[in-house]
Amino acid sequence: MIPQTSKVKTIGISTGGGDCPGLNAVIRGAVKAAIKNYNWRVIGIEDGFDGLIWPETKSRELKLGDVSGILPRGGTILGTTNRGNPFKYKVRDELGFDSEVDYSQRALDNARQLGIDCMMVIGGDGTQNIGLGLHKRGLPVVGVPKTIDNDLNATDVTFGFDTALHTVTEAVDKIHTTAESHHRIMLVETMGREAGWIALESGIAGGAHVILLPEIPFTIKKICDFVDQRHRSGKKFTIVVVAEGISIPADAQQLFEREKRAAPRAGAIANTIGDAIARCAHREVRVTVLGHIQRGGSPSPFDRVLSTRFGVKAVELIATGQFGHMVALRGEHVIAVDIETACGQVKLVNPEGDLVRTAKAIGVCFGD
Numbered sequence: 001m002i003p004q005t006s007k008v009k010t011i012g013i014s015t016g017g018g019d020c021p022g023l024n025a026v027i028r029g030a031v032k033a034a035i036k037n038y039n040w041r042v043i044g045i046e047d048g049f050d051g052l053i054w055p056e057t058k059s060r061e062l063k064l065g066d067v068s069g070i071l072p073r074g075g076t077i078l079g080t081t082n083r084g085n086p087f088k089y090k091v092r093d094e095l096g097f098d099s100e101v102d103y104s105q106r107a108l109d110n111a112r113q114l115g116i117d118c119m120m121v122i123g124g125d126g127t128q129n130i131g132l133g134l135h136k137r138g139l140p141v142v143g144v145p146k147t148i149d150n151d152l153n154a155t156d157v158t159f160g161f162d163t164a165l166h167t168v169t170e171a172v173d174k175i176h177t178t179a180e181s182h183h184r185i186m187l188v189e190t191m192g193r194e195a196g197w198i199a200l201e202s203g204i205a206g207g208a209h210v211i212l213l214p215e216i217p218f219t220i221k222k223i224c225d226f227v228d229q230r231h232r233s234g235k236k237f238t239i240v241v242v243a244e245g246i247s248i249p250a251d252a253q254q255l256f257e258r259e260k261r262a263a264p265r266a267g268a269i270a271n272t273i274g275d276a277i278a279r280c281a282h283r284e285v286r287v288t289v290l291g292h293i294q295r296g297g298s299p300s301p302f303d304r305v306l307s308t309r310f311g312v313k314a315v316e317l318i319a320t321g322q323f324g325h326m327v328a329l330r331g332e333h334v335i336a337v338d339i340e341t342a343c344g345q346v347k348l349v350n351p352e353g354d355l356v357r358t359a360k361a362i363g364v365c366f367g368d
């Protein structure tokens with residue numbers, strides 16, 4: 001471990017935003033590196049930043065024993081929330097009215113009272129921006145990025161993504177056999193927000209025939225033509241992997257308008273697309289929305305290694321006083337990037353990129 005140049009003696013660790021496999025591995029890596037190499041005190045801040053607002057009940061010291069056995073565990077031992085922004089904390093009064101309170105000064109005061117010299121903030125864009133806000137107000141912060149969506153430009157890969165891919169690929173494999181038996185068109189919806197990475201890579205890994213991404217506009221007609229062609233060539237089933245962030249194409253909208261049907265409901269967009277395909281292709285369609293199963297379970301070996309590297313590197317950044325920075329994977333190296341410039345830059349699938357071209361070369365249809 002590199003020698004310490006900062007004056008840090010106590011660090012806080014929090015996990016914020018949606019959870020993902022690998023968070024516990026980061027916590028474990030960071031706690032071990034902090035105690036074994038620098039003899040720091042580590043305080044776990046629970047439920048995102050809530051532990052800085054209510055430290056009496058939501059903060060606790062993390063010793064080596066507390067992180068023992070957590071490497072293979074999904075979720076986070078510290079708990080998390082995506083509603084706990086101390087700058088705009090949502091509260092509900094006795095009459096049921098919602099309002100926002102600025103608890104940031106209280107969070108800063110509590111961090112000082114706990115003796116925290118630096119906070120390690122593990123989270124996605126939103127969480128990193130809150131951390132940056134606290135950093136600018138005088139609490140040194142170091143970031144660790146996470147998301148199953150793999151949509152952060154600053155890092156080649158985020159931990160959690162690989163595990164999610166395993167989960168979705170296994171699901172697509174299972175859907176294959178039943179789709180084939182019943183000669184059906186089967187849709188599998190993945191998470192990923194406005195980025196199509198999970199759908200694209202699990203679609204390729206699972207041998208999907210159609211992959212629908214937010215980054216590639218498609219039509220129902222193109223999909224149905226493709227399905228018809230498969231039938232004519234003797235393939236009586238089709239697997240369609242659908243990213244949750246796609247937009248409903250114009251020809252599906254027209255179909256619904258013609259039938260005077262209600263606008264498609266929000267969420268589970270594959271149901272709407274499946275409906276449109278069934279009407280257009282006149283074939284039997286079934287839809288599976290994988291949902292939060294993609295965020296659960298034990299991290300894959302790749303994610304365990306990446307999480308451990310991120311946790312250890314974040315400790316190194318604190319030891320060398322590189323506050324306001326976040327760890328990131330670039331090529332073979334874990335490096336430090338400025339949180340301010342790194343955040344907010346979403347990484348989307350390139351429709352002309354290598355992965356899409358590879359898929360197209362083996363006959364995958366993107367509906368475009």
Ligand code: F6P
Binds near residue numbers: 082149191192193
């Ligand atoms: O960003 C991770 C993610 O799992 C997205 O893929 C998904 O759209 C979203 O979070 C779901 O969030 P929530 O757990 O709040 O429903």
